Amino acid sequence: MKIAIAQFNPIIGDLSGNAKQILEVAENAGSLGVRLLLTPELSLCGYPPRDLLLNPSFVEAMDITLQQLAQDLPANLAVLVGTGVKNSEAHVTGGKNLFNSIALLEAGTVKQYFHKRLLPTYDVFDENRYFEPGFKPSYFNLDDINIGVTICEDLWNDAEFWGKRSYAVNPIADLSSLGVDLIVNLSASPYTVGKQKLREAMLQHSAVNFKHPVIYTNQVGGNDDLIFDGRSFALNRQGEVICRAKGFESDLLVVEFDEIQRDLQLGTVSSVYESEDEEIWHALILGVKDYIHKCHFSQVVLGLSGGIDSALVAAIATAALGKENVFGVLMPSPYSSQHSISDALALGENLGIKTHILPIGELMQGFDHTLADLFTGTEFGIAEENIQSRIRGSLLMAIANKFGHLLLSTGNKSEMAVGYCTLYGDMNGGLAVIADVPKTRVYSLCKWLNFHTQQEIIPENILTKAPSAELKPGQIDQDSLPAYDILDDILQRLINDHQSAVQIVAAGHDPHIVNRVLQMVARSEFKRRQAPPGLKITDRAFGTGWRMPIASKINWIAVNNSHS
Numbered sequence: 001m002k003i004a005i006a007q008f009n010p011i012i013g014d015l016s017g018n019a020k021q022i023l024e025v026a027e028n029a030g031s032l033g034v035r036l037l038l039t040p041e042l043s044l045c046g047y048p049p050r051d052l053l054l055n056p057s058f059v060e061a062m063d064i065t066l067q068q069l070a071q072d073l074p075a076n077l078a079v080l081v082g083t084g085v086k087n088s089e090a091h092v093t094g095g096k097n098l099f100n101s102i103a104l105l106e107a108g109t110v111k112q113y114f115h116k117r118l119l120p121t122y123d124v125f126d127e128n129r130y131f132e133p134g135f136k137p138s139y140f141n142l143d144d145i146n147i148g149v150t151i152c153e154d155l156w157n158d159a160e161f162w163g164k165r166s167y168a169v170n171p172i173a174d175l176s177s178l179g180v181d182l183i184v185n186l187s188a189s190p191y192t193v194g195k196q197k198l199r200e201a202m203l204q205h206s207a208v209n210f211k212h213p214v215i216y217t218n219q220v221g222g223n224d225d226l227i228f229d230g231r232s233f234a235l236n237r238q239g240e241v242i243c244r245a246k247g248f249e250s251d252l253l254v255v256e257f258d259e260i261q262r263d264l265q266l267g268t269v270s271s272v273y274e275s276e277d278e279e280i281w282h283a284l285i286l287g288v289k290d291y292i293h294k295c296h297f298s299q300v301v302l303g304l305s306g307g308i309d310s311a312l313v314a315a316i317a318t319a320a321l322g323k324e325n326v327f328g329v330l331m332p333s334p335y336s337s338q339h340s341i342s343d344a345l346a347l348g349e350n351l352g353i354k355t356h357i358l359p360i361g362e363l364m365q366g367f368d369h370t371l372a373d374l375f376t377g378t379e380f381g382i383a384e385e386n387i388q389s390r391i392r393g394s395l396l397m398a399i400a401n402k403f404g405h406l407l408l409s410t411g412n413k414s415e416m417a418v419g420y421c422t423l424y425g426d427m428n429g430g431l432a433v434i435a436d437v438p439k440t441r442v443y444s445l446c447k448w449l450n451f452h453t454q455q456e457i458i459p460e461n462i463l464t465k466a467p468s469a470e471l472k473p474g475q476i477d478q479d480s481l482p483a484y485d486i487l488d489d490i491l492q493r494l495i496n497d498h499q500s501a502v503q504i505v506a507a508g509h510d511p512h513i514v515n516r517v518l519q520m521v522a523r524s525e526f527k528r529r530q531a532p533p534g535l536k537i538t539d540r541a542f543g544t545g546w547r548m549p550i551a552s553k554i555n556w557i558a559v560n561n562s563h564s
Contacts, residue, residue, distance in 0.1 A: 001035045001036065001142070001143055001145060001256070001257045001259065002028040002032065002033050002034045002035055002036075002254055002255075002256050002257075003034065003035065003036045003037075003215065003254070003255050003256070003257060003496065004025075004032070004034040004037045004249075004254045004255075005037065005038050005215065005217045005232045005234075005245060005253040005254075005255070006022065006026075006029070006035070006037055006038060006039045006040075006043075006217070006252060006254060006399045006493045007040070007217065007218060007219070007220050007230045007232045007245045007250055007253070008021050008022075008025060008039070008040075008043070008133075008219075008220065008250045009021075009219075009220050009221030009250050009290070009293055010040075010043055010045070010046035010219065010221065011043075011045070011046055012045065012046035012048070012052070012223055012294075013045065013046065013052055013058070013537075014046065015044060015061055015062055015065040015231075015376060016043055016113055017064050018043065018045065018279060018389065019048060019066075019069045019072075021043060021067070021068060021080070021342055022039055022043060022044070022081060023069065023072055023073065023203075025288065025502070026073050026074060026079055026379075027081050028252060029053075029077065029252065029254070031074065032254055034077065034368060035076075035077065035142065035143065035304065036077075036078045036079075036080070036142060037077060037078070037079045037080070037148070037438045038080050038184055038215060038217040039079065039081050039082060039186065040082055040186055040188050040217055040218060040219035041102075041116075041151050041152045041186050041187050041188040041219065042063060042082040042083065042084065042099070042100065042185060043081055043082040043083075043186075043219070044062060044069075044081055044082060044190060045058075045062055045065060045082075045083065045084065045374075046223065047087035047188030047219055047223070047228075048085075048124075048125075048223065048226070048385045050210065050222050051099060051124075053084055053130045053559055057501075058549060059084055059098065060087065061095075062083055062084055062481055063083075063085075063257050063271075063429055064084070064539045065083065065244070066083050066103055066105075066110060066501065067110065069081065069105065069361060070103075070105040070106075070108055071108050072109050073105055073108075073417045075107060075108070076194070076329050077106075078104060078105070078106040078142055079104075079105045080102050080104055080149065080184070080186060080330055081102065081105055081334065082100075082101070082186055082188075082452075083101055083102075083103050083105075083129075083235060084098045084099070084100065084101065084257065085098065085099045085101040085103070085113050085115070086098060086099075087099055087132045087253040088196060090132065090482075093214070095132040096130060096131050096132040097129050098130055098132065099113070099115040099116065099131055099132055099134060099354075100115065100119070100127060100130075100131045100151060100247055101113045101115050101116065101134075101149060101151075102114040102149050102186050103116060104140055107143060107280065107377040110138055111140075112138075112284040114134070114138040114140075114151070114476050115132075115133070115134025115138070115151075116131065116133065116134055116151035116152065116154060117133050117134040117135070117150075117151075117154050117171045118133065118139075118153040118154050118155065118156070118167050118169070118171065119131055119133050119153065119156055120152075120153045120156075121546075123539065123540075124190060124225075124226060124536070124543070124544045124545040124547035125153075125545075127153075129517075131276075136174075137171055137174035137178060139175060139180050140177060142358065143259075144177065144259070145181050145453065146178075146180045146181045146182070147180065147183075147184060147259060148176075148178070148180035148182070148183040148339060149183075149186070150171050150172065150175070150183060150184070150185045150186075151185070151186055151187070152185065152186070152187040152188060152189060154171040154172070154185065155171075155172060155185050155187075155203065155206070156171060156200065157169070157171070157172075158172065158173075158200070158202065158205060158206055158372050159211075160205070160209065161201075161202055161205045161206070162523045163322060171437060172206050173210065175491050175504070176210040176211075176212060177467060178188035179333070181210065181212070181213075181257075181262050181513065182212065182213050182214075182215070182257060182264075183212055183213075183214050183215075184214075184215045184217070185215070185216045185217065186213065186217050187216060187217060187218045187219065187220040188217070188228060189218050189228065190226040190227065190228055190346065191226075191227040191228060191229040191283050191535055191536075191537065191540060192536070192537060192538055192539045193276050194487050195229075195539075196229065196231050196247075196272070198499070199231075199233075199254060200233065200241060202237075202363065203216060203233075203235055203239075203283075204235060204239035204241075204560070205238075205240040206401060207235040207236070207237060207238070207284055208237075208238065208239040211237055213234065213236050213239060213264040213338070214231050214234065214235045214256065215232075215234040215239055215264070216232055217232045218230050218232045218245075220248065220249060220250055220286075221286065221290050222286050222287040222288075222289070222290030222291050222294070222535070223290070223294070224291070224533055224541040224542070224544075225337060225533045225534055225536050225544060226520060226536055226544075227248075227283050227286055227287045227535060227536065227537070229247050229248055229283060229286075230245055230247055230248060230249065230250070231245055231246070231247045231250070231270075232244070232245040232253060233245065233504040234253075234255050234264050234266075234267070234425065235264070236263050236264045237263050238321070239491045241264070241269060242255065242264050242265065242266045242267055242269070243255050243264075243267030244249060244268075244269045245268045245270060245275065246270045246540050247270070247279070247282060248282045248283060248285070249286075251270075253267060253268060254267065255267040258375060259554040264446055267498070269346040271528050273450065277441075277445050277448035278448065278452070280349070280400070280437070280441070280445060280537055281316075281319075281445060281448065282394075283535075283537055284316050284320075284433060284434070284437075284535055284537070285316055285319050285320045286315055286320075287433075288317055288320040288321070288408075288431070288535070289320040289321065289533040291431050291533075291535075292320070292321060292406060292431075295406070295430070297404070297405070297406040297430075298317075298321075298325060299321070299325040299326070299327065299403070299404070299405045299406070300317050300321065300325065300326055300405055300406050300407070300408050301326075301327045301328075301329060301396060301400050301403070301405040301406075301407055301408070302314060302317065302326075302327075302328060302329070302396070302408040302409075302429075303328075303329050303331060303396055303408065303410065303411060303426070304328040304329065304330050304344040304355065304390055305330075305340060305344065305410075305472060306336075306337075306340030306341060306342075306343035306347075306462065306481065307340070307389075307462065307468070308357040308442055308443060308446060308462050308463065308467060308468055309410045309411065309412050309434060309439075309442060310328075310410040311343075311446065311458050311459075312410075312437075312442055312445055312446055312449075312458070313410045313433045314326060314328055314348075314351055314353065315449060315457055316322065316433055316434075317408060317433070318351045318352070318353055318450070322538075323351055324354075326351070326353040326354075327355075327399070327403075327405060328344070328347075328348050328354070328355045328356075329355070329356050329357075329358060329360070329396060329399060330352050330356070330357045330358070330393070331343070331357075331358050331360050331391070331392045331395060332357065332359055332360070333359075333360050333361060333364060333388050334361050334364070334390075335473055338433065339461060339465070341357070341463075343459050343461050343462050345558060346459045347457075347458065347459055347462065347547060349459075350456065350457050350459070351436050351457065358395055360388065360391050360410065361393065361562050363391045364387065364388060364391065364443060366499070367387050367391070370372070372396075372409055386422045386425060388425075389422035389425030389426050389427075390422060390424050390425040392426065393422070393424055393426060393427070393428035394424075394428075396428060396429075397428055400430075401473070406429075406430040406431065407428060407429040407430055408429055408430070408431055408432075408433055409426070409427060409428065409429030409430075409431065409432040409433070409435070409531070409532050410425060410426070410433065410434065411432060411434070411435060412434050412435070412437050412438065412439050412442050413434070413436050413437055413438045413439075413491070413538075413541075413542070414438050414440075414481075414484060414487055414488055415428065415439070416432075416527075416528060416534070417491050417495065417520075417521050417524070417542070418481065418487070418491075418517060418520035418521060418524060419520055419521075419524025419527050419529065420480065420481060421469065422529060423527055425531070427527065427531055427532070428440070428463060428532075429532045430456075430532055430533075431485060431532055431533060431534075431535070431536035432531055432532045432533065432535070433534075433535060433544060434534075434535075435531065435532075435534025435535065435543075436534055436535060436537045436538050436542070436543070437537065438484075438488040438491065438492070438539040439484040439488060440465075440484055440485055440488045441488075443463065446458040446462075446509065447463065450463075453526060462496075464539070466478070467484075472499075482513050482516075482517065486509065487511065487517065489507075489509070490504055490509055490514060490517050491517070491521075493507065494518065494521065495521075495540050496538060496539060496540040501514050501515065501518060507514055509535070521533050522530055525549070525550045526550045528546070
């Protein structure tokens with residue numbers, strides 16, 4: 001029996017458009033002799049639909065669209081479609097009104113529903129807000145093959161693999177005990193660096209341990225801050241990867257289940273990425289492309305400072321949207337070095353994008369004049385420095401408004417963590433492209449890009465000069481911050497690894513620097529709350545999965561020093 005994986009890119013809320021995509025893929029699969037087509041979790045509405053699920057009319061429209069899709073599909077094809085299903089017992093049991101479900105469509109009807117059993121509530125996930133968990137394992141028989149159905153998180157509770165149990169049940173073990181021939185998993189699993197290796201290792205353990213083949217289907221595309229990498233794959237009973245879809249693009253994989261061997265046969269196996277930098281590069285390109293197009297923009301504008309952050313964002317935007325759709329604006333002040341201007345212009349020429357220079361010296365004088373009486377008797381300081389950034393932010397927003405462009409913010413994760421950024425200035429924008437990319441990774445991505453393309457896309461001077469905001473004479477970032485390799489290691493340990501100050505110091509960091517960094521992170525929460533959406537590439541990003549209070553009395557240093 002031929003089984004196809006439809007790795008496609010839904011638009012959240014576009015029920016008719018997503019149904020059309022499923023139908024087109026189904027017709028293609030049918031022409032290839034496929035008997036069963038798999039689509040991702042919530043493929044009909046897109047993932048994550050968030051509070052759209054609280055709208056009864058949207059839920060009703062989802063059901064109507066599903067019923068129509070069942071009638072439109074090829075008659076000889078069974079299709080698994082992700083959808084939300086009403087919980088008819090909710091008014092009696094007090095449960096949630098919906099299940100996160102997979103519908104089996106065949107011969108013009110919805111034949112069966114399978115409900116997700118494990119509902120994640122960590123990081124970016126909040127599924128208990130919307131869904132009631134399924135209460136039993138489910139499978140169906142198709143051409144004398146018993147196929148167990150699981151949905152995303154249902155895979156992620158193998159106590160033997162993880163060394164712990166996160167939920168009371170293990171849906172994979174339950175299905176295995178029922179004697180199924182094959183387990184399929186329909187997922188919408190967001191991308192983070194290195195996650196694919198973990199997925200494959202986890203399912204290899206499952207396939208070998210329970211002696212069953214597994215097919216894993218994942219969504220692809222960018223939705224708000226989340227990026228879905230696809231890379232669907234299948235494993236035989238020996239835990240060998242016998243097919244793998246492409247990364248960060250739509251794909252259709254066909255794999256064959258051998259009824260005699262009761263196992264999957266070898267199919268197409270797409271190659272893995274050679275480095276984390278290559279993987280991140282493709283993720284960010286997809287994230288930018290989909291965010292722009294799904295938000296109904298076609299062109300972007302960004303400030304080009306001559307620094308490495310804006311250089312990387314410009315390169316990503318150009319690769320995602322085409323050079324004709326990227327506009328770089330230089331806004332030098334009296335403190336800007338000549339090399340910053342020449343470096344930014346060289347970058348624009350290398351990328352082939354349009355650039356324009358708007359000097360801000362006269363605007364700065366206007367602000368100084370207006371504020372002169374009020375600021376009399378005070379010294380030049382951060383307030384005056386930040387006015388420069390806010391002038392630039394206002395100019396960029398004016399350009400974006402005038403020409404219908406989306407403004408890209410260029411701040412990196414290191415800056416966002418410690419508040420080395422200006423509200424209503426360089427934080428302005430509709431999308432923060434590298435807000436989850438630490439400064440050290442920014443450098444490695446730029447170096448990778450030049451090496452990969454065998455061209456000096458990012459001018460060498462941008463890679464080698466000391467980073468600076470250039471808001472006062474002779475300023476460099478390290479006047480205000482620890483060296484970036486030190487800062488990023490502290491931030492990684494604090495934010496991603498949840499280490500205490502004691503543990504970070506024990507790893508070799510100066511306690512004064514550690515305490516200072518912790519203070520900066522804590523004090524900058526109000527800035528992060530007002531930042532534009534940032535593309536998530538790590539397992540701990542400043543986005544929908546970061547839920548820290550702004551107004552609190554917690555002493556981060558005391559708390560972190562009290563744990564070892």
